[in-house]
Amino acid sequence: MTEFTTLGLSPTTLQAVAETGYTTATPIQASAIPVALAGRDVLGIAQTGTGKTAAFTLPLVDRLSTGRARARMPRAIVLAPTRELADQVAESFAKYAKGTKLSWVLLIGGVSMGDQVAALNKGVDVLIATPGRLLDLFERGKMLLTGVEIMVVDEADRMLDMGFIPDIERIFKLTPPRRQTLFFSATMPPEITRLTTAFLKDPTRIEASRPAMTADTITQYLVRIPSSDPKAKRTALRALVERADVKNGIVFCNRKSEVDIVAKSLKVHGFDAAPIHGDLDQAQRMKTLADFRAGDLKILVASDVAARGLDIPDVSHVFNYDVSHHADDYVHRIGRTGRAGRLGQAFMIVTPADDKSLDKVLKLIKKEPEELSLDIDFSAIKDAPRRDEGRGQGRGHGRGDRSERGRARREETPEAVAAAPAEAEASSTRSRARRGRKPEAEAETQVAPAPEPVLVEAPAEPRAEPRTPPRSEPQLRQSDRRGERRASEPERGGVRGFGDDIPAFLRRPVSIPA
Incomplete structure (x- = not known):
């Protein structure tokens, strides 16, 4: 020394x-x-x-x-x-x-x-x-x-x-x-x-020591569960926290979104827990850490942002809710306990999907953690489907699941089976109508379209006359509309024309060469 x-x-x-x-x-x-x-x-x-x-x-x-x-x-x-x-x-x-x-x-x-x-x-x-x-x-x-x-x-x-x-x-x-x-x-x-x-x-x-070597003061445990379902993992985590004599502990997750879910689950089941990760406000992060250091918070659920950023001398337990993707992170995670010669315990929950990551960890630390078994009937815990499973992207696709289930229930009855051909034909008719195609029954009885009206153009105004000849009533209405447009053009910032007054230089004859 x-x-x-x-x-x-x-x-x-x-x-x-x-x-x-x-x-x-x-x-x-x-x-x-x-x-x-x-x-x-x-x-x-x-x-x-x-x-x-x-x-x-x-x-x-x-x-x-x-x-x-x-x-x-x-x-x-x-x-x-x-x-x-x-x-x-x-x-x-x-x-x-x-x-x-x-x-x-x-x-x-x-x-x-x-x-x-x-x-x-x-x-x-x-x-x-x-x-x-x-x-x-x-x-x-x-x-x-x-x-x-x-x-x-x-x-x-x-x-x-x-x-x-x-x-x-x-x-x-x-x-x-x-x-x-x-x-x-x-x-x-x-x-x-x-x-x-x-x-x-x-x-x-x-x-000072071999890189990525775990401290001898940390007792490491491995807990295997047969399901990768998050609900089963949260159940196993709660069982470990209840089983161990936890003075204060840190739960590590791989994803920030999982940190919030696990912390909320622990709080719902009566545990004193709070999340900390990089997406939270800095003031909230500092307060959470201060409460944990002071002993006012028992369980801290964290991402790897806390694996190397916490210096709390007396953490009794570390729980790896997820097996770390990088083997080095496992060493840093469990290094939050067993510091300064104190004793600590570290638990790692392992699912069938974690075999590759687990092999990397065991190869790095060159140590076999002690395996624990939990008295939990995991077969009774059914996989909880994700909220977005079976849904399309966009608004309103969640109703598709309910309509499919309702259609399945209708098809089970004899009346629905008898009415199935008629319903299929009606559905086909509606589909063709949406695409602009008429059903075959309509095509046979359709009425010939009425002839389109023939538009007769009004004779053009003589260009050589200084004055416009008398106009018909439709032309007057059209002229009035043009006058209304000219009156409103200055307000819109448009271009004003000459109106009915044509300057003399525009009436001058022009000789066109052969």
Whole structure:
């Protein structure tokens, strides 16, 4: 065990660490802090829950303790993939920088941009941000990145999953090339390796533990159910929550829509549960997390946005309602429990449709979870059809199901069977009428159409006469209509003609060459 006092931290920082109750550094902290204090680049690889946040926050506080921030020119940037993780880093920075004059600002979406801009105008030492909001404010001209001395990238593999790698590359290019970079990730996919090769200068590689290894303090269970029906899965989940002695737990789903459904189902059945995912309002997300941390909320139903963004030391249970599509996400999910040496339990519900995803998880963790059986008669739980099954697209197609069922009931009676040919003929007649074709019976008795009236054109007016000859009554009515149109044309902005007064130059004879 390595004491913090042997890592080279300043007395002020050590005092802040002691006030948090920590005295012994984790392996990633013991290896990364001395290298970061020396000003070298760090490439840290460690599983979730090993103390990566303090591994870069403590040397960041020490190195920035001397110097002064300038308006709109931050001295350090910490990039996080999610708002929750960025907020967690901000809380850690506030604790460890308590005895210094360092200032910081949290730049995340979903909150007022005005307060963030006001803080930037005053001058801050550290920006703790998600990539999208940081680039948004930069493009608005609210900050300059030419004074960045230290850049930290946390949970880089999660950045890759969320599509932030192009944004990370752009931010790297906007910062000075002589900066110090601290790069942390739980896994090292090829894309992350390429990024570190391009932007880190001779980094010290620190691998505190094997990537994607689950903690020994977590007891893992596997629950197989014979049906993939969501109703059966929700029944199994409720049985697990009732069976386990849950102090507080997190339920993970693969889709955001499923998060809302599962949370609502738990609440309907009397469980204290609430959802959290990326589509919810930021204020609601922060309140839900605050209630869960304070113990006012027992069960948190979450998407993978919470798998790496929650730092709650004492979570007793984790329930995988869905088997994660990516095996690495399973490690991060169950890493929410069994933290800091505490014991935890993780359950995974597996259906026949999850065999491929389960094989990937078991191959990665190299461990066979203990299988549990539930005393539930799943055969009594019938598959609930989706609301949109059997319906067409567009309004009114839902009534088609009811009409089909009604027609089936009518066909069961003898009267309906006897009347079937007549009804079929009537239906065929209506169908041909809609297409403009007449039934054969009508075709035989149809009446010849009346002859169309012959229209006789009125004789044209003589062009050589200066005055118009007397006109007939129909022509007068037509002239009156033309006069009404001319009278209304100025109101519509149309073109006014000469009327009955023809200018002399238009009556001049024109000689046409042969």
